[in-house]
Amino acid sequence: MPHDPRARIIRRQSWGDFHLFRFESPALAASAKPGQFVMVRTAEGTDPLLRRPISLHDGGDGWMEIFFRVAGRGTALLAERKEGQTLDLIGPLGGGYQLDGEWSGRKAWLVGGGRGIAPLYFLGRALQVRGARVRVFYGGKTRAEIPLAGKFRDAGFDVACSTDDGSLGYRGFVTALLEKELAAGPPAGLFVCGPDPMMERTARLAQARNIPAQISLEAIMGCGFGACWGCVKRIKRQDGGKWRKICEDGPVFAADEIIWDEA
Amino acid sequence: MPHDPRARIIRRQSWGDFHLFRFESPALAASAKPGQFVMVRTAEGTDPLLRRPISLHDGGDGWMEIFFRVAGRGTALLAERKEGQTLDLIGPLGGGYQLDGEWSGRKAWLVGGGRGIAPLYFLGRALQVRGARVRVFYGGKTRAEIPLAGKFRDAGFDVACSTDDGSLGYRGFVTALLEKELAAGPPAGLFVCGPDPMMERTARLAQARNIPAQISLEAIMGCGFGACWGCVKRIKRQDGGKWRKICEDGPVFAADEIIWDEA
Amino acid sequence: MADLSADLGFLRLRNPVLTASGTFGYGLEFAPYLDLNRLGGIVVKGLYYGPREGNPPPRLVETASGLINAIGLQGVGVEHFAADVLPELRKYDTAVFVNVCGADNEEYLRVIDFLEGQDGIAGYELNISCPNVKQNGACPALFPEATRLIVAAARARSRRPLIAKLSPNVTSIVDIARAAEDGGADALSLINTILALAVDLETRRPKLGNIFGGLSGPAVKPIALRMTYQVAKAVHIPVIGMGGIMNGADALEFMVSGARAVQVGTANFVEPGAALRIVEEMAAWCDAHGVARVSDIVGTLQA
Amino acid sequence: MADLSADLGFLRLRNPVLTASGTFGYGLEFAPYLDLNRLGGIVVKGLYYGPREGNPPPRLVETASGLINAIGLQGVGVEHFAADVLPELRKYDTAVFVNVCGADNEEYLRVIDFLEGQDGIAGYELNISCPNVKQNGACPALFPEATRLIVAAARARSRRPLIAKLSPNVTSIVDIARAAEDGGADALSLINTILALAVDLETRRPKLGNIFGGLSGPAVKPIALRMTYQVAKAVHIPVIGMGGIMNGADALEFMVSGARAVQVGTANFVEPGAALRIVEEMAAWCDAHGVARVSDIVGTLQA
Numbered sequence A, B: 001m002p003h004d005p006r007a008r009i010i011r012r013q014s015w016g017d018f019h020l021f022r023f024e025s026p027a028l029a030a031s032a033k034p035g036q037f038v039m040v041r042t043a044e045g046t047d048p049l050l051r052r053p054i055s056l057h058d059g060g061d062g063w064m065e066i067f068f069r070v071a072g073r074g075t076a077l078l079a080e081r082k083e084g085q086t087l088d089l090i091g092p093l094g095g096g097y098q099l100d101g102e103w104s105g106r107k108a109w110l111v112g113g114g115r116g117i118a119p120l121y122f123l124g125r126a127l128q129v130r131g132a133r134v135r136v137f138y139g140g141k142t143r144a145e146i147p148l149a150g151k152f153r154d155a156g157f158d159v160a161c162s163t164d165d166g167s168l169g170y171r172g173f174v175t176a177l178l179e180k181e182l183a184a185g186p187p188a189g190l191f192v193c194g195p196d197p198m199m200e201r202t203a204r205l206a207q208a209r210n211i212p213a214q215i216s217l218e219a220i221m222g223c224g225f226g227a228c229w230g231c232v233k234r235i236k237r238q239d240g241g242k243w244r245k246i247c248e249d250g251p252v253f254a255a256d257e258i259i260w261d262e263a
Numbered sequence C, D: 001m002a003d004l005s006a007d008l009g010f011l012r013l014r015n016p017v018l019t020a021s022g023t024f025g026y027g028l029e030f031a032p033y034l035d036l037n038r039l040g041g042i043v044v045k046g047l048y049y050g051p052r053e054g055n056p057p058p059r060l061v062e063t064a065s066g067l068i069n070a071i072g073l074q075g076v077g078v079e080h081f082a083a084d085v086l087p088e089l090r091k092y093d094t095a096v097f098v099n100v101c102g103a104d105n106e107e108y109l110r111v112i113d114f115l116e117g118q119d120g121i122a123g124y125e126l127n128i129s130c131p132n133v134k135q136n137g138a139c140p141a142l143f144p145e146a147t148r149l150i151v152a153a154a155r156a157r158s159r160r161p162l163i164a165k166l167s168p169n170v171t172s173i174v175d176i177a178r179a180a181e182d183g184g185a186d187a188l189s190l191i192n193t194i195l196a197l198a199v200d201l202e203t204r205r206p207k208l209g210n211i212f213g214g215l216s217g218p219a220v221k222p223i224a225l226r227m228t229y230q231v232a233k234a235v236h237i238p239v240i241g242m243g244g245i246m247n248g249a250d251a252l253e254f255m256v257s258g259a260r261a262v263q264v265g266t267a268n269f270v271e272p273g274a275a276l277r278i279v280e281e282m283a284a285w286c287d288a289h290g291v292a293r294v295s296d297i298v299g300t301l302q303a
């Protein structure tokens, strides 16, 4: 049953605007894949009316995690939720990252900025299981926007941080850091989630070097499960380019499927 | 300044659907009179949009109390408020009960049902200060609807309870109990707050016996301070009967001012 | 247990709850969330003759208790629908209505002509009221005569039940309703969305790619109820009410105001099982209130 | 600090924020909550010639992010207003507009004739759009010709600035706006409330004594913004926008959409100091965005 109206929060951690909830949801935990998301109800009444899409951040035996940043009213209400209270969510939704093929011993680079880091932990762990050597490029405006660097390191990932103000790691955009590192030799695959300009820049870097890159797009979503046709972006497939649903056909796309000026 | 957006809750008690909040509001405490009310904001967003009117239940040095019953979404949200959180309220509003005249040694009977008991504690204490002998008729459907009986007794009031099911005190309507007691001799004044049928019945009992009675009316209120003209009921004054604002001209009226069929 | 069936004259529905066009995909998207066999019926997403691109994104914006959409009727077209969707839908025991769209009168008729050859369609809902396709929201349902003409033309092409879907963006919904009745509609459904605008202050651009969109959801319910009441009093054919229905009480309010059936729209996005929950809440309310047949409350508003 | 003044052509306001008629009493009710001298102006509660009883209660009902009212313009009439209210209002340095009502065209003119002799009135807002007075919400602003006639007649009676207040309950707000412009209006204000119904399911009665009422508040903002944008593009006179404005950003969105000034309505009930807070938020936004004159953003929507 893909609608869990009462997933109990069993742990929560907060860093300023950023929040991490662990909740019980055996059905979700049994089927979820990295890159998939849930649609979360943020209020009981009609304000906000729609659910909000949030990526799955990690999962284990009967539980899953989400990691989110307060962006507006919906996420602010969500952030008020306490341990023991419940989440009303639909999922897992979307296709997630494509992990087929041989990863053993190969380099997987994950690039995330701000709240975009959310799905990359779950993904990194899955790649690890497949034997990949996982490196994470984690960018933010300031040190405060990189609360999970330690968690990623503890998981055994090689973590490189960047901040616009240099308060942690490389000073500058995470894409500039990535470009510098790419010069030393390309990975077998790039996995990206973050603000649009970051994703576009990363996609171009990858395409110029022929590195397969998978990008997780965002869109305003009405339903999250393919019913409203509200979340479309221009996606190139055999057909040359059509409005496709980010929720159902994505949210993860190959870099060369995305038509950036119209996405 | 009659708008206090941040009155801090310093104590809360709950009995099922009934809740009592004590909050700090020096300005309010300095000026409030029994029978007055506050308009409380129940949500930050637009659902519910309007404030809710709640009577002042008691007050002291820098603090005031409200006592309310969950009736719908607004009061339900209010009931979630914790100690240390704040209330956004406007008040004191309305005219309150008229306490002029000689009360010393005279009998004041207060009649309240359900949430209508709320203003009568503050009122009883004020009457006590004026030397009145205060008796409270406190009605509810069941024992659970009479959570404050003990509190009223502790204040030194003579309390007579009634429940529809006989689970506490007299079995039957509080108005029937009142009628019975009136047979033994009338009080100097009656003060009433509760559901409409109870107030109407009490008003008729009082009028038939020529007992001055003051009745606190309810109405759906848009603003609470006389600006929207939304809260009117038909009130008789020199003019024979006009739509008057409950919030501003009331909420307390003399029993013979109220035109019940149109109220 | 109360009798929930809804008699539309031309058709008897299991219960009065249909899903609104454009908010329930082609129906199949919701099969994982609820039993389609237990719905009163499904109105599928609007269909033009050929496939449609729809409007550029953003296509949705949330407003206070409402949703503005400017999907622009992106869709697969009748051929794909008949070949791939309809056979799947036929496996369910529920009334399927096709929401028929057209860029001009002729296209509406072509859609109907094509679908006449297809089984498993309980009727047509003529979407003469979509505000998201033409400049400034223009559509036939803004004008009585245009409404009457297209309804009459559609009527002449098919014996299947024909529902005309009305627009709220008019001075007198009653005039349009009467025109549709004159044109031969078997029923009326209302309201479609209300033409609306949302502005992004930071970029000073409309929040929707299409500039304007259509407002739906709880915000519009009081307007939809008013129009349902006005129309139900003015016409002799059944009225199907919608606009902001989120629960059984909302649905029953529309019925008390004169609707024989209702449609659930935006609520499906918030809760994919909403339509069925609403059926259950309606049944529970009837039982609690000693209402033996839900149809007994239709039009009972004491005003 | 940004220049907030608003130029309506016929009048320069301190800032673009007026309080909407019927939501700010006669102004004085709000003196305990905010400094009236700091507002752009006040539009007082609608005035008929004589005192009015108004509608039977209940007169208000809350809906999702909205409020339906059917006050029915209860009020004191012009004589009482001139004798008791106006002298008090004259003590404040703020532009006072009178919302002029009439049961028929003649009454509008009588109200104006009477007020012409009174000082301290910055202009008239002709309320040709109240949905709560006649059966089914009828009012002049539903019809272009009726609008033009009453505006022209009022125009001929006074040299004071004349604002025509438009109704949203129409198929083409632009047609009505142009008719008011043709009639000689100096400015247009919009929107008045949207005709609506709320039903009490338990009693099966309308929740309002008047049956219908007018919907206002955040629920209607997307509709009001759309109409403001459409009208501002179509006419040459200033447009004053309103409908659901709760904060500075809302107000600025109306200005970006073409409004030279705005009115704040329902928000005054929720927060009696709202209008002034909105002025302050607008100033802060301008400062943060390097906007030297708030009037520079009027009509800058890139659509």
Ligand SMILES: Cc1cc2nc3c(=O)[nH]c(=O)nc-3n(C[C@H](O)[C@H](O)[C@H](O)COP(=O)(O)OP(=O)(O)OC[C@H]3O[C@@H](n4cnc5c(N)ncnc54)[C@H](O)[C@@H]3O)c2cc1C
Binding pocket: A037, A048, A052, A053, A054, A055, A056, A066, A067, A068, A069, A070, A071, A072, A073, A074, A075, A076, A115, A116, A118, A119, A217, A218, A219, A220, A221, A251
């Ligand atoms: C597939 C997917 C996965 C996501 N995963 C995460 C996650 O794991 N953690 C996280 O913090 N956030 C995630 N987001 C973004 C998150 O959904 C938005 O931040 C959230 O919806 C904002 O809601 P709000 O009510 O707080 O803000 P609102 O007041 O609704 O909006 C605040 C700002 O965010 C923008 N916005 C609103 N909805 C979206 C949206 N769906 N996508 C992008 N921008 C939006 C608005 O335009 C506005 O500028 C994800 C989005 C998508 C589409």
Ligand SMILES: Cc1cc2nc3c(=O)[nH]c(=O)nc-3n(C[C@H](O)[C@H](O)[C@H](O)COP(=O)(O)OP(=O)(O)OC[C@H]3O[C@@H](n4cnc5c(N)ncnc54)[C@H](O)[C@@H]3O)c2cc1C
Binding pocket: B037, B048, B052, B053, B054, B055, B056, B067, B068, B069, B070, B071, B072, B073, B074, B075, B076, B115, B116, B118, B119, B217, B218, B219, B220, B221, B251
């Ligand atoms: C002057 C005054 C003083 C009051 N004092 C108290 C008090 O001290 N304690 C207390 O518990 N309640 C009091 N009330 C009643 C309280 O205001 C309502 O219970 C509350 O507004 C309901 O809001 P809601 O959002 O919870 O319910 P809603 O969902 O808004 O309504 C639930 C039900 O209550 C009815 N209702 C809504 N608003 C009012 C209203 N203003 N008056 C009466 N019925 C209403 C509705 O019609 C509906 O049937 C008072 C009311 C007034 C007018």
Ligand SMILES: Cc1cc2nc3c(=O)[nH]c(=O)nc-3n(C[C@H](O)[C@H](O)[C@H](O)COP(=O)(O)O)c2cc1C
Binding pocket: A222, A228, A230, C020, C021, C022, C023, C045, C046, C047, C067, C069, C071, C073, C099, C127, C130, C165, C191, C192, C193, C215, C216, C217, C218, C220, C242, C243, C244, C245, C263, C264, C265, C266, C267
């Ligand atoms: C995303 C979306 C798409 C819609 N598409 C259609 C459509 O294709 N055809 C149609 O007649 N109505 C369409 N509508 C209107 C709905 O069917 C319905 O009339 C409206 O949303 C009001 O109901 P609600 O408030 O319950 O959503 C659409 C509405 C939404 C929100």
Ligand SMILES: Cc1cc2nc3c(=O)[nH]c(=O)nc-3n(C[C@H](O)[C@H](O)[C@H](O)COP(=O)(O)O)c2cc1C
Binding pocket: B222, B228, B230, D020, D021, D022, D023, D045, D046, D047, D067, D069, D071, D073, D099, D127, D130, D165, D191, D192, D193, D215, D216, D217, D218, D220, D242, D243, D244, D245, D263, D264, D265, D266, D267
């Ligand atoms: C209680 C109430 C009374 C109103 N009375 C009047 C009135 O007397 N004259 C008038 O032109 N508009 C009247 N209106 C309409 C408002 O002036 C305004 O047009 C409408 O409420 C939309 O703005 P808002 O959403 O900010 O409230 C009234 C609105 C409300 C809520």
Ligand code: FES
Binding pocket: A220, A221, A222, A223, A224, A225, A226, A227, A228, A229, A230, A231, A232, A245, A246, A247, A248
């Ligand atoms: S969010 Fe509804 S189709 Fe993608």
Ligand code: FES
Binding pocket: B220, B221, B222, B223, B224, B225, B226, B227, B228, B229, B230, B231, B232, B245, B246, B247, B248
């Ligand atoms: S509640 Fe607004 S005037 Fe009384």
